[in-house]
Amino acid sequence: MMNNDNTITALTKLYGYIAENAHSSRFSVTLNKLYKENGCDAMIIPMNIRCDDVAFTISQMRSSKLSGAVIGSEYQEEALTLVDHLTAQAQESGYCDCIWIEEGQLRGDLIMDRALALYANRDDFEDEIALRSMCHYFYDLTTGEKR
Secondary structure, rough: OOOOOOOOOOOEEEEEEEEEOOOHHOOHHHHHHHHHHOOEEEEEEEEOOOOOHHHHHHHHHHOOOOOEEOOOHHHHHHHHHHOOOEEEEHHHOOOOOOOEEEOOEEEEEEEEHHHHHHHHOOOOOOOHHHHHHHHHHHHHHHOOOOO
């Protein structure tokens, strides 16, 4: 369980949010709030990455402490070319908005469509539907829970 000090331990599952201006997005704040409210020892870290550093950053994820990352819209086409395996949906669309690291391999997926399909009609998501849908869907994926 994540403690109240937001301390990252050796057991904490870490995810990145890779975008040029990740720090100014509410994605990581909203998702971390979900993790904390539900007692999950996980955290998403906003990573401000310049366009000339995105290839290096993604390729180095194989040996990092991250379990995966959400990719900002400005890097989704490039991310598609940097992963080892793609889901059929990512391949067909030409975009990759999520990367999982499994056994040193980068696996790319496109999850926004599924997130919107599952969460866009919620009554408590009157605003920021895309943001909230993506946060809740990513939470479900990383915790194995269904809401």
